[in-house]
Amino acid sequence: MMSLLRFALLASFLASAALAADVPALWRERLQSVVAVEFYAETEAERRTGISYGTVIDEQGTIVLPPVAVNPRLTPSQLKDFKVYRPGEPESTPAEYLGQDPLTGWHFVRAGEAVRKQLVPITRWASRTPREPALAEDLWGIGLRNKDEDFFPYILKSHVALVQSLPQRTAILQQEVAGPGLPAFDMEGNFAGLGLSSFGQNYVQFSNEARGGRPVILVNVEESGALLTAGEVLPYLKRVPQNVFGRPLAWLGAYALEPIDREAARFLKLGNQSAAVISEVTAGSPAEAGGLKDRDIILAIDGQTLPRFRPDGAVVQFVGREVLRRRPGDLIRFTVLRGSERAEVEIRLGEQPKLLLEAERQYFDRLGLTAREFVYDDAVMRRADPSQLTGVVAHFVKPNGSAAIAGLGTDDWIKEIDGEEIRSFAAAKFKLAAIEADRTRGECVLLVSRGGDTAVLRVKLQ
Amino acid sequence: MKQATVNSFLSRSIFALAVTFVALVFPARGAGVSRGFNRLLDAVVRIDVREVAFEAGTKRLSAGIGSGVILSKDGLILTNAHVVSPRAIEISVTLANLERVGAKLVGWDHWTDLAVIRLDADELKRRNLKFAHGEFGDSDKLFLGQTVYAVGTPHGLTRTVSRGIISNNRRYFQDERAVNGYETGAFNTWLQTDAAINPGNSGGPLVDEDGRVVGINARGYIGADNLGFAIPSNIAKRVLEGLVRDGAITRSYIGVVPGALQDLESFYALSLNTGVLINSVDPGSPAARSGLRGGDILLAIDGEKVDGRFREQLPPIQNTIASRAVGSEIKLTVKRGAETRDFTVVTERLESRVGEEWALEKWGLSVRKVSRTFARENQLQSADGVVVIGTQPGYPAEVSGLKRGDIILRANQQTIDSLEVIKAVHEKFSEQPEPVLVEVQRNRQISLFVIKP
Numbered sequence: 057m058m059s060l061l062r063f064a065l066l067a068s069f070l071a072s073a074a075l076a077a078d079v080p081a082l083w084r085e086r087l088q089s090v091v092a093v094e095f096y097a098e099t100e101a102e103r104r105t106g107i108s109y110g111t112v113i114d115e116q117g118t119i120v121l122p123p124v125a126v127n128p129r130l131t132p133s134q135l136k137d138f139k140v141y142r143p144g145e146p147e148s149t150p151a152e153y154l155g156q157d158p159l160t161g162w163h164f165v166r167a168g169e170a171v172r173k174q175l176v177p178i179t180r181w182a183s184r185t186p187r188e189p190a191l192a193e194d195l196w197g198i199g200l201r202n203k204d205e206d207f208f209p210y211i212l213k214s215h216v217a218l219v220q221s222l223p224q225r226t227a228i229l230q231q232e233v234a235g236p237g238l239p240a241f242d243m244e245g246n247f248a249g250l251g252l253s254s255f256g257q258n259y260v261q262f263s264n265e266a267r268g269g270r271p272v273i274l275v276n277v278e279e280s281g282a283l284l285t286a287g288e289v290l291p292y293l294k295r296v297p298q299n300v301f302g303r304p305l306a307w308l309g310a311y312a313l314e315p316i317d318r319e320a321a322r323f324l325k326l327g328n329q330s331a332a333v334i335s336e337v338t339a340g341s342p343a344e345a346g347g348l349k350d351r352d353i354i355l356a357i358d359g360q361t362l363p364r365f366r367p368d369g370a371v372v373q374f375v376g377r378e379v380l381r382r383r384p385g386d387l388i389r390f391t392v393l394r395g396s397e398r399a400e401v402e403i404r405l406g407e408q409p410k411l412l413l414e415a416e417r418q419y420f421d422r423l424g425l426t427a428r429e430f431v432y433d434d435a436v437m438r439r440a441d442p443s444q445l446t447g448v449v450a451h452f453v454k455p456n457g458s459a460a461i462a463g464l465g466t467d468d469w470i471k472e473i474d475g476e477e478i479r480s481f482a483a484a485k486f487k488l489a490a491i492e493a494d495r496t497r498g499e500c501v502l503l504v505s506r507g508g509d510t511a512v513l514r515v516k517l518q
Numbered sequence: 519m520k521q522a523t524v525n526s527f528l529s530r531s532i533f534a535l536a537v538t539f540v541a542l543v544f545p546a547r548g549a550g551v552s553r554g555f556n557r558l559l560d561a562v563v564r565i566d567v568r569e570v571a572f573e574a575g576t577k578r579l580s581a582g583i584g585s586g587v588i589l590s591k592d593g594l595i596l597t598n599a600h601v602v603s604p605r606a607i608e609i610s611v612t613l614a615n616l617e618r619v620g621a622k623l624v625g626w627d628h629w630t631d632l633a634v635i636r637l638d639a640d641e642l643k644r645r646n647l648k649f650a651h652g653e654f655g656d657s658d659k660l661f662l663g664q665t666v667y668a669v670g671t672p673h674g675l676t677r678t679v680s681r682g683i684i685s686n687n688r689r690y691f692q693d694e695r696a697v698n699g700y701e702t703g704a705f706n707t708w709l710q711t712d713a714a715i716n717p718g719n720s721g722g723p724l725v726d727e728d729g730r731v732v733g734i735n736a737r738g739y740i741g742a743d744n745l746g747f748a749i750p751s752n753i754a755k756r757v758l759e760g761l762v763r764d765g766a767i768t769r770s771y772i773g774v775v776p777g778a779l780q781d782l783e784s785f786y787a788l789s790l791n792t793g794v795l796i797n798s799v800d801p802g803s804p805a806a807r808s809g810l811r812g813g814d815i816l817l818a819i820d821g822e823k824v825d826g827r828f829r830e831q832l833p834p835i836q837n838t839i840a841s842r843a844v845g846s847e848i849k850l851t852v853k854r855g856a857e858t859r860d861f862t863v864v865t866e867r868l869e870s871r872v873g874e875e876w877a878l879e880k881w882g883l884s885v886r887k888v889s890r891t892f893a894r895e896n897q898l899q900s901a902d903g904v905v906v907i908g909t910q911p912g913y914p915a916e917v918s919g920l921k922r923g924d925i926i927l928r929a930n931q932q933t934i935d936s937l938e939v940i941k942a943v944h945e946k947f948s949e950q951p952e953p954v955l956v957e958v959q960r961n962r963q964i965s966l967f968v969i970k971p
Binding site for chain 1: 775777781782785786795797798799800801811812813855894895897918919931953955957959962963964965966967968970
């Protein structure tokens with residue numbers, strides 16, 4: 057009898073211990089999985105510090121940063137001096153930038169040897185069978201203060217308000233639960249999800265000067281109430297880029313995919329599914345070769361009907377991800393609605409042509425101009441023939457520099473220099489370098505194209 | 519972008535103003551005002567216009583006031599295109615004797631900002647109304663500093679005379695939308711005067727001391743002191759004749775956008791005062807098809823040398839091309855690099871970027887036909903479709919998601935190659951309301967929307 061009672065007491069003690077887990081202790085332990093990452097972004101005009109929060113994913117010190125960590129206009133060669141800081145530590149360790157994964161959008165960084173043994177991968181805290189956060193479930197997560205406070209860690213806590221497919225499973229909490237890129241956990245300390253960049257919140261701002269309130273959207277950039285659920289994170293942690301550009305990169309060639317709204321779907325009798333219309337099939341692309349047409353409405357991929365998303369717009373990313381999760385050379389089959397007919401189109405995905413980020417570029421100081429190689433996407437954006445990639449793009453025009461004063465604008469397409477047609481980036485580089493080197497020269501003349509019109513610009517070099 | 523502050527001077531509100539006409543005394547040279555001048559005053563009219571606008575998803579009426587000058591015994595009146603346009607549904611002319619007479623549009627030409635209306639002959643006869651008419655002077659003979667007078671209805675103040683001089687007789691002013699959204703100024707230069715020109719002066723004459731019409735006042739800088747502009751009479755005379763004869767001025771188009779060569783002669787190895795820079799060639803235009811491109815130098819048109827060193831020289835050159843018969847061949851001598859060669863271009867009819875407009879009122883949707891020029895400018899694949907220029911909140915078009923600037927390409931699978939196609943779909947909807955599927959291009963994105971009853 058006595059022993060029975062003792063057992064019952066022990067059991068209830070254990071049960072209550074499980075219920076009220078020591079969250080601060082769990083938090084302290086899991087801090088080993090988070091870091092702050094600092095780097096410099098060097099452009100023609102300035103050198104700017106970038107700071108992002110990251111989560112450790114493996115024993116090699118690999119860290120994922122959220123997609124927004126790096127301005128997409130910057131090339132990897134402009135990103136310098138990556139450093140990793142542990143929470144609350146003023147000292148940093150150098151790190152290496154590995155590149156961006158096109159599917160998840162994550163940037164990958166690898167911390168130097170010195171700090172690796174102090175880091176613990178997030179997978180350590182993942183349960184073997186990750187479950188989706190339940191409605192009203194309490195979750196807690198990690199936040200980091202700014203650099204001037206040594207990235208001092210703190211704890212956030214909230215409950216799940218909604219779980220949505222956007223198209224990835226996304227938990228939206230009642231308030232902020234983690235820094236963007238930092239993990240959140242359930243009350244047992246199991247990894248629950250990764251903080252996304254925050255959603256904006258609507259407020260009405262009142263002021264003494266203006267009568268009535270003014271609606272404003274405020275975004276908390278340091279903390280987020282939205283999580284990419286563990287099930288959408290863990291399977292993708294192996295996608296460490298093989299190179300800084302994330303190649304190989306599957307290529308379809310469908311420009312501007314637009315969602316079909318509910319009313320149009322009902323009109324087209326599509327039932328309870330999503331669909332997306334292809335605005336344009338780009339010239340020379342796998343989509344063109346495989347027989348997709350402008351205005352085709354995608355209904356299914358490999359026989360799988362596109363699931364219904366709310367909002368409708370999520371279908372665009374869904375289709376994009378279906379392409380990007382495949383590899384160049386893979387087959388993908390689309391069921392499309394073309395006019396009133398259904399058609400099956402099978403496409404062998406290609407390798408993406410040279411990206412804007414991969415395009416060569418060079419800054420010419422006397423002209424105040426960065427010339428960039430004209431690549432496939434440039435041609436698509438300018439409705440030019442992408443089989444003829446000639447001329448160069450004014451990637452950066454220095455304010456009040458010679459080229460700017462002559463009227464050159466960013467993204468203008470330079471087709472001729474001093475009356476000579478520019479057929480390659482090398483030719484442009486040679487020509488511009490010669491102009492800059494010639495100190496006796498007073499001017500040069502550019503033929504540029506902007507929005508289909510051209511103009512002759514006279515650049516004075518003095 | 520360019521000279522955005524230049525405003526057309528049409529007073530947009532109706533003034534119910536009691537105008538007391540005071541005898542005007544001019545401190546002019548010598549004995550005072552000539553007989554011709556007094557006669558001219560009796561030829562200047564006030565024009566009240568009611569016109570229809572389609573912008574907000576419905577037909578709306580608006581009213582404006584301008585000026586004009588009678589130029590013939592049978593009551594032809596010259597005014598501005600931005601005073602009277604084909605959208606006018608009611609034109610009322612106040613003669614010098616303060617009698618009001620109805621008038622009808624004879625024709626308009628937004629390129630020169632001129633319109634011609636004709637007084638209602640029956641009404642004139644029935645009421646036995648009398649009026650004087652003005653005469654043209656030679657605008658080519660005007661000299662800088664010459665005294666001129668502006669006569670008109672500034673701010674509704676009927677028969678106001680202001681005095682100034684010719685400040686410049688060859689002012690360049692070109693604008694893509696200065697005449698109620700239509701292009702103007704590509705084919706003529708303007709007279710500049712410091713005679714006070716205010717809203718409502720539009721369409722009134724600029725006259726010399728003998729009362730001869732040397733220009734038609736059209737615009738001025740808002741916020742500046744007395745920078746006014748008028749269309750020279752020698753151009754106005756030709757346009758008047760053309761509009762009376764044909765109801766419209768037909769011009770030729772080849773698609774070259776000229777630029778002033780100023781400072782670039784040495785780069786192109788040209789002697790001074792030779793050639794016009796071709797800044798741009800419209801994609802798909804006759805010039806583009808014949809192989810011309812931006813950066814070429816135009817040396818001669820049909821063997822006739824051209825000089826486009828300064829931008830003031832460009833409108834007459836453009837006018838040389840525009841004056842050719844539509845469909846005629848023009849030989850352009852062009853220098854490209856070291857090479858000089860001839861290109862033969864067959865002209866097309868010049869079209870405005872602004873197509874015909876309509877309001878599909880059951881949908882609360884205002885549209886404008888995509889013109890060939892609009893399609894080229896916006897790099898559209900064809901000239902099919904209508905542009906949304908306005909929606910009425912809460913009406914089917916706005917509820918479906920259509921927005922201003924969208925291009926509706928198809929409705930219920932029918933390609934909209936004319937305004938009639940969408941009018942017919944709308945008509946059917948009005949009789950028997952059923953959902954209509956429209957295919958829309960917004961920037962370059964294609965979307966489908968459903969217009970529901």
